[in-house]
Amino acid sequence: MPIGPLPALPKYRTDLVSRRMCRTAQLDPGFAREVLAEYAEDGIRAAGLPVGVNVVAVVRHARQAEARVLRRDRVLAGLLTLLLALLALAGWSLTHGHGGPAAAAAAALPAVLLAALAVVYRELWTSWRIARELGEGPGAAAVQAPPVEPELERQLEQLKRANLVVYHEDVAGVNPFVGSGWRIYEQVWAPINTARPAKDPAGNPLTPVPFNAADIHHQVARWIIKDSGLDGISVRNRLYARGTFLGNLPWALPDPTGRPLTVVDSQWVKSGAANPTTGLETYLCLRMIGDGGRVVVSMHLRAQLTRTSLTWNVNAYVLPPLGPRFDLPDRQVAGPVRLRMRALADAAHATPGLLFGSVGALLGRAADAAGKARRLERTRREIRKNYGTIDYGTTNSLRERASFWPYMEFAERRDSSTYFKLMVQAVLDATEHFLTAHHIDTADLTAQQQQQIFNTQTTIFNGAIQNAVIGGVGNVQNNYVAPPGGGSSAGGPNPPAAPSP
Incomplete structure (x- = not known):
């Protein structure tokens, strides 16, 4: 008997990770600064790929949050100047026997302090309100903050x-x-032996169709997208370039004093597959994103061809959920009245420090910006004078630094293993389809060999996630702070910002 329609169960938002990053940017000025330093400011190093993240939305909210904090500090600096002026007037009036001005100045002091409290409260409540709307509102995160510059959004x-x-x-x-x-x-x-031709139904050998690595990269990618049946998989050929090589690649770096391009002519990508060199190689990149974007599994493959064989170099990676730093928005879960009272209490606690530190905060921000501008100009001067080799590469990405392996749950470890095996199967099927179309015998791609690939050095997603992570060859390691298996993530709740000269 057929089963009728079943009720829908609740699911994570598809943009959960992006929303959590936007919310944290509104509440954490340090994170907002990190976002803008990597994606929205002048620099020469490449930005890390925002895997599974709506980077436009995150940058918009980071820009909005930083602008709001800057306005707060400027108003507080003006109030601090007024406060110090009133204190000076009161002191001068008392020493010269003028009681009236001294009393007026003293009476104005509480009003200045109350104004400072109102400024801090307004900024704090605004950030909490936006964070709450991002968590509960139906609208897209990107539309809940004003756009940034059109050219920046295009990039x-x-x-x-x-x-x-x-x-x-x-x-x-x-x-x-x-x-x-x-x-x-x-x-x-x-x-896989590519020198052995397939046979037609009559048993006669067929003439193999010549191909190179770029052909198999392209055709395998097309087959996986159209015929693999994997929902939600993304496939793209990407050229991976060592940062020190960029100075010799004008098609990737039209302005030696600026950032590298992120999208180049596809012919260069094909060349990186057919004619790779050390530091310039094209990989077929497969990616599957779990519910809400909490976990991302990616596979990077490179076809190596000789006159008689085809070999796949395979590397697989996992991006775990966001770390404790991004739990901050959950602390603002409360009713509107209670939330306002908490914001008022927090503002009262923070106002003295913010008020008396406002001038220092503004000067420090200006000094940091000026120092970065000087370093960047010095680097660009060295580039123009050809003083040395510049490394334009990045070491990680915002999403990777935000990841925290101990937050991997049982279902996410299970799903990650499933995604990985599905991608392996899709590549094997696509490879068999490609070789068959090119009249190559596929005896080396039997079910027995496929099973051997699954069983050899496969991932082991088991054990207590608090004490174990997965090594590069399937070995469980007990120190999750170090990047397991050679990953570049810091793996902690407060990783350092990416270098961006």
């Missing part, structure tokens, strides 16, 4: 379809797949 949109990733020399020997997270699998699959 951010291009990151979503990036086909060039530039990695830093510091991670070249560990993890060139910057931003992908923790490595869970690294393997060279058994070679």
Whole structure:
């Protein structure tokens, strides 16, 4: 008997991670600064890929939050100046025997302090209100903050379809797949004999159709997208370039004193597959994103061809959920009246420090900006004078630094393992389809060999997540602070900001 329609169960928002980042940017000035430093400010280093994140929305909210804090500090600095002037007037009046001005100045002091309290409360309540609306409102996160500059938004949109990733020399020997997270699998699959032709139904050998690595990358990607049946999988060929090489690649770096491009002509990407060099290689990148974007599994494959064999180099990575730093918005869960009372209490506690530290905060912000501008100009001067080799690469990404392996839950470990195996199967099926179309015998792609690939150095998502993470060859490690398997993530709740000269 057929089962009728079943009730729908609640699910995570599809943009959960982006919303949590936007909410944290509204509440945490340090995180807002980190976002803008990586994606919205002048620089020469490549920005990390915002995997599974609506980076336009996050930058909009970070810009809005930082502008609001700047306005608060400027008003507080003016009130502090007025407060000090009133104190000076009261002191001068008392020493010169003028009681009236001294009394008026003293009477005005509480009004200044109350005004400071109102300024702090308004900024704090605004940030809490926006964070709450982001968590509960139906609208998209991007429309709940004003747009930034059109050119900046265009560049951010291009990151979503990036086909060039530039990695830093510091991670070249560990993890060139910057931003992908923790490595869970690294393997060279058994070679496939491409010199053995397939046979027609009559048993006569067919003439093999010539192909190169770029052809198989392209055709496998197309087959996976159209015929694999995997919902939600994204597939793209990307050229991974070492940052020190960019100075010799005008097609990737039209302005040597600016950031590298994120989207380049596809011919260069194909060349990186067919004719790779050390530091310039094209990988077929597969990605599946779990519910709400909490977990992302990615696979990077490179086809290696000789005259008689085809081999896949395979690397798989996992981005865990966001870390404790992004739990901050959950502390603002309360009814409107209670939330206002909490905001008032927090504002009363924070006002003295913010008021008397406002001038220092403004000066410190200006000094940091000036120092960065000087360093950036010095670097650009060295580039123009050709003083040395510049590394344009990045070491990680905002999403990777935000990840925290101990937050991987049982279902997420299970789903990550499932996604990984589905991607392996899709690549094997697509490879068999490609070889069959090119009249190559596929005896090396039997079910027995596929099972062997699954069983050899596969990922092991088990054990207590508080005490274990997965190593690069399927070994469980007990120190989750260190990047397991060569990943570049710090793995902690408060990782350092990405360098961005």
